[in-house]
Structure formats: structure tokens, C-alpha cells
Amino acid sequence: MIKINQISKSYNENQAVKKISLKVNEGELFGLIGPDGAGKTTLMRILTTLLLPESGEAKMDGLDVVNDFKKIRHIVGYMPGRFSLYQDLSVEENLNFFATVFGTTVQENYDLIRDIYYQIEPFKNRRAGKLSGGMKQKLALSCALIHKPKILVLDEPTTGVDAVSRKEFWEMLKKLQKKGITILVSTPYMDEANLCDRVALIQKGELLNVDSPQRITEKFPRRIIQIRSDEMYRLINDLRAFEKAESVFAFGQFVHFTGINDDVETNELDIYLEKQNHNNIVVEEISPGIEDVFMSMQSNSK
Amino acid sequence: MIFGVPLLQMLVLVFAATFDMKKIDMVVVDKDLSETSREMIAKFDAIPFYNLEFAVPDETIGEEMLFSDEADAILVIPPNMERNLIRDDKAQVQLLVNAIDGNSAQLIYSYSSRIIGNFNKNMIAEWKGIPEFSPPGEVKISESYWYNTELDYHWFMAPGILAVLVTVIGMFMSGMNLVREKEIGTIEQLNVTPVKKYQFIIGKLVPFWLIALFDLAFGLLVAWLVFDLPVVGNLLVLFAFASVFLLGALGLGLFISTVSDTQQQVMFISFFFMMIFIMMGGIFTPVESMPHWAQTIDRANPMYYFMKIMRNVVLKGSGFIDLLEEFLSLLLLGVIFLSLAIWRYRKTT
Numbered sequence: 242m243i244k245i246n247q248i249s250k251s252y253n254e255n256q257a258v259k260k261i262s263l264k265v266n267e268g269e270l271f272g273l274i275g276p277d278g279a280g281k282t283t284l285m286r287i288l289t290t291l292l293l294p295e296s297g298e299a300k301m302d303g304l305d306v307v308n309d310f311k312k313i314r315h316i317v318g319y320m321p322g323r324f325s326l327y328q329d330l331s332v333e334e335n336l337n338f339f340a341t342v343f344g345t346t347v348q349e350n351y352d353l354i355r356d357i358y359y360q361i362e363p364f365k366n367r368r369a370g371k372l373s374g375g376m377k378q379k380l381a382l383s384c385a386l387i388h389k390p391k392i393l394v395l396d397e398p399t400t401g402v403d404a405v406s407r408k409e410f411w412e413m414l415k416k417l418q419k420k421g422i423t424i425l426v427s428t429p430y431m432d433e434a435n436l437c438d439r440v441a442l443i444q445k446g447e448l449l450n451v452d453s454p455q456r457i458t459e460k461f462p463r464r465i466i467q468i469r470s471d472e473m474y475r476l477i478n479d480l481r482a483f484e485k486a487e488s489v490f491a492f493g494q495f496v497h498f499t500g501i502n503d504d505v506e507t508n509e510l511d512i513y514l515e516k517q518n519h520n521n522i523v524v525e526e527i528s529p530g531i532e533d534v535f536m537s538m539q540s541n542s543k
Numbered sequence: 544m545i546f547g548v549p550l551l552q553m554l555v556l557v558f559a560a561t562f563d564m565k566k567i568d569m570v571v572v573d574k575d576l577s578e579t580s581r582e583m584i585a586k587f588d589a590i591p592f593y594n595l596e597f598a599v600p601d602e603t604i605g606e607e608m609l610f611s612d613e614a615d616a617i618l619v620i621p622p623n624m625e626r627n628l629i630r631d632d633k634a635q636v637q638l639l640v641n642a643i644d645g646n647s648a649q650l651i652y653s654y655s656s657r658i659i660g661n662f663n664k665n666m667i668a669e670w671k672g673i674p675e676f677s678p679p680g681e682v683k684i685s686e687s688y689w690y691n692t693e694l695d696y697h698w699f700m701a702p703g704i705l706a707v708l709v710t711v712i713g714m715f716m717s718g719m720n721l722v723r724e725k726e727i728g729t730i731e732q733l734n735v736t737p738v739k740k741y742q743f744i745i746g747k748l749v750p751f752w753l754i755a756l757f758d759l760a761f762g763l764l765v766a767w768l769v770f771d772l773p774v775v776g777n778l779l780v781l782f783a784f785a786s787v788f789l790l791g792a793l794g795l796g797l798f799i800s801t802v803s804d805t806q807q808q809v810m811f812i813s814f815f816f817m818m819i820f821i822m823m824g825g826i827f828t829p830v831e832s833m834p835h836w837a838q839t840i841d842r843a844n845p846m847y848y849f850m851k852i853m854r855n856v857v858l859k860g861s862g863f864i865d866l867l868e869e870f871l872s873l874l875l876l877g878v879i880f881l882s883l884a885i886w887r888y889r890k891t892t
Contacts, residue, residue, distance in 0.1 A: 289735050293891055310891065311737065314735055314736060319732070321728060324728075325728040325730075325731045339732075
């Protein structure tokens with residue numbers, strides 16, 4: 242559905258996207274995962290015909306992003322990272338406006354947005370600028386869907402949205418996927434990666450890995466040890482001081498530890514930490530998550 | 544806002560921007576102190592807008608008053624003026640005028656010399672027994688002021704200021720509006736839609752075009768009510784011209800905003816054009832007296848045509864045919880500016 246072939250783009254000296262090639266299948270929920278400044282937005286803007294690539298080519302449903310940009314605009318729904326609807330128009334006016342611009346009506350495609358729109362319908366006379374973050378995002382999604390696009394491109398849709406709304410939002414995306422829409426979504430949140438069919442890990446304009454989240458973690462060769470104690474900060478410092486430590490990262494309530502050559506055993510750490518007078522120590526080996534993969538790749542590429 | 548501000552500007556500016564001399568502070572240095580000198584001074588004193596300052600013994604004090612801006616002019620009557628006049632048949636008086644503002648200096652000079660000239664004529668008549676108003680062999684000029692018979696300066700300024708207001712509203716608002724979409728990012732969402740470039744520009748143009756036309760109507764109404772400004776010409780002709788003019792002005796505003804990224808940039812560039820348009824458009828000074836190169840530049844100044852049209856239609860009652868050249872020029876400028884705006888507006892960066 243989406244074919245990206247050797248796409249590059251730079252702003253002045255700074256190369257934002259470096260020869261990225263990627264394929265997204267029809268009906269797939271595909272995630273672009275990477276930290277801020279990785280080139281996710283640039284890539285999406287090229288795909289939505291808002292930016293011209295420097296080299297390489299990309300096709301959306303067989304249409305070239307440079308030559309067929311007019312046709313692409315009919316089949317792609319785009320939700321920019323920044324809330325880009327008219328803040329001084331009401332919810333309903335925004336929806337009607339975008340329907341009109343796409344030469345359709347709200348009624349015509351109402352069944353597609355019904356699940357999303359009914360949640361904000363009680364506020365349809367409120368100005369878009371006065372909505373909460375979660376509601377703004379639902380409205381933006383409704384507007385991006387109003388012309389029944391084949392491909393939906395969402396740039397960090399869940400940034401700045403509370404946990405409940407984020408969960409709801411991903412459920413909505415799953416439902417849309419079932420209706421046959423190909424979805425390309427970017428996010429800086431690793432936990433959301435697991436919700437995608439396949440993900441591409443991007444770092445500094447380069448593709449690190451493309452696969453399903455399960456495969457990515459399965460193929461990850463390192464052993465991750467999860468550690469907890471009462472004093473988090475001292476724990477991190479002490480672990481970093483441990484001679485066999487390779488990387489130590491805080492993951493919520495736990496610290497994820499990888500040893501040099503993976504030859505550190507859990508009991509070794511237990512003994513070490515007890516010596517450092519830590520209380521309530523928990524040390525266990527876990528299977529790596531996508532975030533571990535990313536952290537490891539990030540430190541390797543540095 | 545859109546209506547209140549122009550209304551206020553119109554009232555303030557038209558009243559304030561006037562070249563009419565309402566008050567002349569003149570210092571009289573009378574060193575003669577004769578009957579003739581007093582008679583001459585009385586002539587000045589009789590005119591209400593001359594505010595005379597007497598009892599100044601010599602011109603140096605008068606000059607000081609010029610420096611401190613307390614006086615606009617000094618009339619020096621030298622000693623023995625009356626005697627010289629009777630003995631030699633001629634005498635001199637001196638008129639020193641503060642000419643920082645060349646325009647009012649001219650006016651003060653011509654008013655004053657006319658008063659002295661009249662005084663002179665009366666004196667000759669008195670002495671030689673010749674009837675006052677038929678001096679021998681003199682060509683008399685009879686004046687008749689057309690189109691603005693009472694030389695009401697407000698009538699001259701009101702259409703001009705209205706032209707400026709309409710332009711400012713149209714150009715700034717259309718320009719600001721487009722660039723604001725860039726700033727908030729709404730343009731991003733719009734650019735991925737199949738909206739055509741010309742459709743977008745027209746969508747940005749029409750609302751401000753209507754507002755500006757409405758403001759023009761509103762301003763004319765105010766001018767009529769407050770300054771008693773008559774609209775001699777056909778209103779339909781006036782609005783036809785205004786519509787075409789606004790296409791150009793708004794087109795330029797939109798063009799500026801397509802090349803800018805922030806409202807500050809739009810402000811700065813629009814301001815640059817506005818200053819040139821207004822100052823060279825002939826609101827205060829006639830374009831015909833500008834240097835030749837300036838007049839050439841004015842060919843591309845929509846304000847120049849519109850200012851002319853406003854005054855000619857409102858005061859003179861010129862018709863469409865009389866101003867055909869201006870109409871075609873405005874149309875051409877409108878097409879150029881709008882095409883530039885559409886051409887330069889990019890949906891892709």
C-alpha cells in the first residue's frame with residue numbers, strides 16, 4: 242500500500258531522513274517508532290505530499306507522491322502532530338468544513354466516524370479551541386476520516402494526551418483497521434509499539450529495524466535483568482558502579498540491567514546489592530520489551 | 544473593531560490633517576508709530592485669524608519669539624515709513640516668515656502681502672482721488688472655485704483618507720489572516736486536501752473584499768453626515784472602481800503573506816508598501832508636482848489611481864469614461880497581484 246524507496250530529505254546541513262526504504266502492506270497498522278527529531282514527521286510529510294523528497298521515490302496506493310500528489314490528497318487522511326483545526330470554529334463547523342473541502346458531506350461517511358464522533362457530539366457547538374486534549378484529538382481524527390481515505394497517516398496522535406484517552410485512541414485505530422484502512426502512525430512511546438502489527442524503529446533519520454513488535458523482541462539477543470529496591474536513585478548509581486554492568490536504565494519502578502557479554506547471573510547481583518545495604522531487593526530475569534531493544538540500538542549507534 | 548477603528552481614524556485624521564490656516568501669530572515691530580503704520584496694522588487686526596503681538600520694540604525680540612515658536616511671522620515697519628511714503632512716494636516694510644513648514648509660510652506670505660497690497664491700493668486711491676476699484680490699466684482676475692467652492696479642506700481629505708483606510712483594512716487583514724494559518728498550523732491540514740490554489744486564494748479574498756467595500760460605504764456615510772461631503776458622481780461607478788482596486792490591494796496583501804512565515808514579517812513588508820503607496824499616492828501632495836521618476840513609479844501604485852478616482856468621482860462627478868485609463872490600470876494591477884499570490888502560494892514546501 243505504501244512503498245518507500247531510498248527517500249532522503251535534508252534541511253540545510255541537517256539530514257533528516259537518510260535513504261529510508263520501507264513497505265507497508267494493505268490493511269496494516271504500521272508504527273514509526275523513534276525519539277523526537279528522528280525524522281518521523283519529515284517522512285510523513287513527504288508521504289502526505291506536503292514536502293518534496295530530495296531523492297528517492299514513494300508510492301501511496303500506487304500513486305507517486307511527487308507526480309500524482311493531487312490524486313493522493315483524495316485518498317489520504319492526515320492528522321498532523323500539532324492540532325491544526327480551526328480553533329475558532331465549532332466542532333460541527335470544522336467537520337462540515339473539511340467535508341466540503343473534500344467534496345463530500347458528513348452524512349455520506351458518517352458510519353465511518355460514528356464511533357469516534359458520537360463521543361464529542363454532545364459538544365458539537367463548542368469551539369474546537371476550547372476542547373480538552375483528548376477531545377481535540379478525536380475531532381482531528383474525525384476530520385481526517387471524513388473523506389473515507391484509504392490510507393490514514395497520524396503524526397504522534399497521542400502526544401500530550403492522558404493515559405485513558407491514549408488507550409481509547411488505539412482501540413479506535415484498531416477498529417478503523419478492521420474497516421480496511423491502512424494506518425501509518427508515529428509515536429515516541431515504546432509501549433504503543435506493541436499495539437502495531439509491524440513497527441519501524443527510526444533513529445537520526447535512519448531505519449534501525451522493521452518487524453512485528455513480537456519478532457523484534459524475540460530476536461533481541463541480550464538478557465535483561467529487572468531489579469528493584471527501596472532506594473531507586475542509589476540503586477542506579479550502585480549498579481552503574483558494578484564492574485560487569487554494561488547498561489543500566491530506569492524503567493518505571495524497575496531498573497533494567499544488562500551485563501557485559503550477558504554473563505551476569507541474578508544471584509551475583511543479589512549478593513552485590515546486599516553488600517551495598519539495599520532493602521527489599523527484587524532481581525529477576527525478564528524477556529526484553531521493545532523499549533529495551535530501542536535503548537540498546539540507540540546506545541549502539543552512538 | 545473592523546468598523547469602530549476606521550470610524551475613529553476618519554474623524555480624527557480628517558479634522559487634524561488640514562492645511563487651512565486657522566491662526567497666524569504675528570509679531571508687529573512698529574518703529575514708525577505713525578498714522579499710516581497704525582492704519583496698516585489695523586487692517587491685520589481686523590482679520591480674525593491674525594493674532595497680533597504689539598509692543599515689541601525691535602526685531603531681535605521678535606526673532607527670539609520665532610525661535611521659541613511663539614510667532615509665525617514678524618512684520619517690521621521701519622522708522623519714517625510714513626515720511627518716506629509721502630516724500631518719495633514709496634516705502635518699505637519687512638515681513639519675516641517662519642518657513643519650516645513651506646506650505647504655511649507660503650500661505651502666511653500671500654495672505655499678508657495681499658493685505659498690504661490692498662492697503663496700498665486704498666491709500667493711492669485716497670491720495671490721488673481715483674475711485675478705489677478702477678485703477679487705470681490693470682488686468683483684473685476674477686476667481687471662481689469649482690467642485691469645492693468653499694475650499695473646504697475636509698472635502699479634499701475625507702475621500703483620500705477613506706481610500707487609505709479601505710486599503711489598510713483590506714491589505715493587512717487578508718495578509719495577516721493567511722499567515723496566521725501558517726503560524727497556527729491549520730494550513731497544514733488544509734494543504735493535504737484537494738483544494739485548488741485559486742480556490743484557496745479566492746476563499747481568502749472574498750470576505751475581506753466584502754468587508755473593505757462595506758467599510759467604504761460606511762466611511763462615505765460618515766463623511767456625508769459629519770463633513771457634509773457630497774457624492775457628486777455615481778456611487779455605482781465609485782464602487783465598481785473600488786472593487787477592482789481592492790482586488791489589487793488584497794492580492795498584494797495575500798502575495799506578501801505567501802512569501803512570509805510570520806505575522807511580523809507580513810507587518811513589516813506591508814508597512815513598507817503602505818508607506819510608499821500612501822505618501823506617493825497623492826493624499827497630501829499632488830502627484831503632478833512630484834519628480835518625473837516618482838510619477839513613473841506611481842504608474843504601479845494602485846493607491847495613486849484610487850485616490851484620484853475617489854476625489855474625482857466624489858467631488859467632481861467624473862464618470863466611468865473619464866477615468867477609463869485609471870480603470871484599466873487598476874484592472875491590470877489587480878490581475879498581476881492576484882496572479883502573483885496564486886502562483887506563489889505553495890501547498891508543498
